[in-house]
Structure formats: C-alpha cells, structure tokens
Amino acid sequence: MNRLRILRKNRRLTLKEVAYTVGIAENTLQKYETEKREPKKETWVKLADYYDVPVSYLMGLPDGLVQHINKTQAMTFEELHEAIIQWANDRNMIKQDRLTGLAQLAKVTEELGEISAGVNKNDKEKIEDSLGDILVTLIILAQDLNFDLLDCLNSAYNVIKDRKGKTINGVFVKETDLHK
Known part of the structure; x- marks a missing residue:
C-alpha cells in the first residue's frame, strides 16, 4: 500500500475529504493511491503539505537516498x-x-x-x-x-560459483539433483 493511502487511512480521512482540501478530484486521488497515476510535482508538494510530511517520504524515498541523489x-x-x-x-x-x-x-x-x-x-x-x-x-x-x-x-x-549442473527450461538444476 502506498504512503498516500497509509497516511489517509491512519488519520481516518476519506478520499473526499483529502481531495477537497488539497483541491484535486476524488477519483484522481484514488488513482494516486492505487498507483495507476503519478502526481505532478506541484501535487506531491500539496499532498506533503497537507499531511505535514516531506515529499520524499510520500514518494517512498529514503531521506539519505534523496540527499545523496x-x-x-x-x-x-x-x-x-x-x-x-x-x-x-x-x-x-x-x-x-x-x-x-x-x-x-x-x-x-x-x-x-x-x-x-x-x-x-x-x-x-x-x-x-x-x-x-x-x-x-x-x-x-x-x-x-x-x-x-x-x-x-x-x-x-x-x-x-563452481557448482555443476544443467539448465532445464530456464532453471539451473544441480548435478546432484539430476541423478535422483
């Protein structure tokens, strides 16, 4: 489950409440939560402000990763x-x-x-x-x-690394298992 949905559920908010407050369509928010659609940069910022969390957190990026990138x-x-x-x-x-x-x-x-x-x-x-x-x-x-x-x-x-065997239908089978 993505973080948008987790935050909304944990705060016991409805899609309608969040969408109205942030200024987006309810079905659009649902698509963001089900990852059928990616928010634009401005929308990530609005949602992060609404939930009072960093954008990187909403996007699922580790803070150290964001800083390093x-x-x-x-x-x-x-x-x-x-x-x-x-x-x-x-x-x-x-x-x-x-x-x-x-x-x-x-x-x-x-x-x-x-x-x-x-x-x-x-x-x-x-x-x-x-x-x-x-x-x-x-x-x-x-x-x-x-x-x-x-x-x-x-x-x-x-x-x-030194294992011997044979690949059968794309799966490697150890030599010891070939003779069973």
Missing part, C-alpha cells in the same frame, strides 16, 4: 544498502527481535506476490518496482535478523 545523481549498491538501513532505522523498523523479523518476512512475501503478478502480466514497470521493493525488504529483514545481506550474498556466491 541530489549531490551525485547515482549511488553504488553499497551506498543504497546503507541508505536503506538508515531509512529503516529512522522509522524504528529494525529492532532485531522475532516479531519485527516476522513482520518484515511477511513484507518480503508480499513483494514476491507483486513481482509474480508483474511477470504474469509482462508489466515491465511493475517488475522493476517489485525487484527494487524485494531488495529493500530483504536488506531490512537481514538487518533485523542481525545479518549483513552483502555477506549473505557473498556466501551464496561462493557456494554456487
């Missing part, structure tokens, strides 16, 4: 990784306990469902968004469980 226009994977962890820490999402780990695991699963829908519909925009969201949720989950996702990735690569 403004300076360099690009980030390395490691910089993004750190910005995402900082963003999650700023929002008290990482507590390194079982309950928050379970909540974040549910978020990873939700994003996997979204990429499945994107692939099934051949929706390139949805696939790209979902891949990014999956990475964000995995980085936060790993941090919450006290793992470094980059270390996990390195370990996984070291396991698979």
Whole structure:
C-alpha cells in the first residue's frame, strides 16, 4: 500500500475529504493511491503539505537516498544498502527481535506476490518496482535478523560459483539433483 493511502487511512480521512482540501478530484486521488497515476510535482508538494510530511517520504524515498541523489545523481549498491538501513532505522523498523523479523518476512512475501503478478502480466514497470521493493525488504529483514545481506550474498556466491549442473527450461538444476 502506498504512503498516500497509509497516511489517509491512519488519520481516518476519506478520499473526499483529502481531495477537497488539497483541491484535486476524488477519483484522481484514488488513482494516486492505487498507483495507476503519478502526481505532478506541484501535487506531491500539496499532498506533503497537507499531511505535514516531506515529499520524499510520500514518494517512498529514503531521506539519505534523496540527499545523496541530489549531490551525485547515482549511488553504488553499497551506498543504497546503507541508505536503506538508515531509512529503516529512522522509522524504528529494525529492532532485531522475532516479531519485527516476522513482520518484515511477511513484507518480503508480499513483494514476491507483486513481482509474480508483474511477470504474469509482462508489466515491465511493475517488475522493476517489485525487484527494487524485494531488495529493500530483504536488506531490512537481514538487518533485523542481525545479518549483513552483502555477506549473505557473498556466501551464496561462493557456494554456487563452481557448482555443476544443467539448465532445464530456464532453471539451473544441480548435478546432484539430476541423478535422483
């Protein structure tokens, strides 16, 4: 669910109330909330003012990411990784306990469902968004469980780099599983 809708629901406001106050059509606001339409820059500002939050928050961008993009226009994977962890820490999402780990695991699963829908519909925009969201949720989950996702990735690569097997219908099957 996008942040426009989350904020509106958390404040127990109707689409009609928000749309009227901000000066946009109710059905337009609904399209923004369902991500069927992207607000113009001026509308992002009006909505951010209405909810008293930064535009970057409404757009789902980590504050550190926004600041860095403004300076360099690009980030390395490691910089993004750190910005995402900082963003999650700023929002008290990482507590390194079982309950928050379970909540974040549910978020990873939700994003996997979204990429499945994107692939099934051949929706390139949805696939790209979902891949990014999956990475964000995995980085936060790993941090919450006290793992470094980059270390996990390195370990996984070291396991698979010399693995032998065969690709069948686009899926790699380990050699040991071919003989079962």
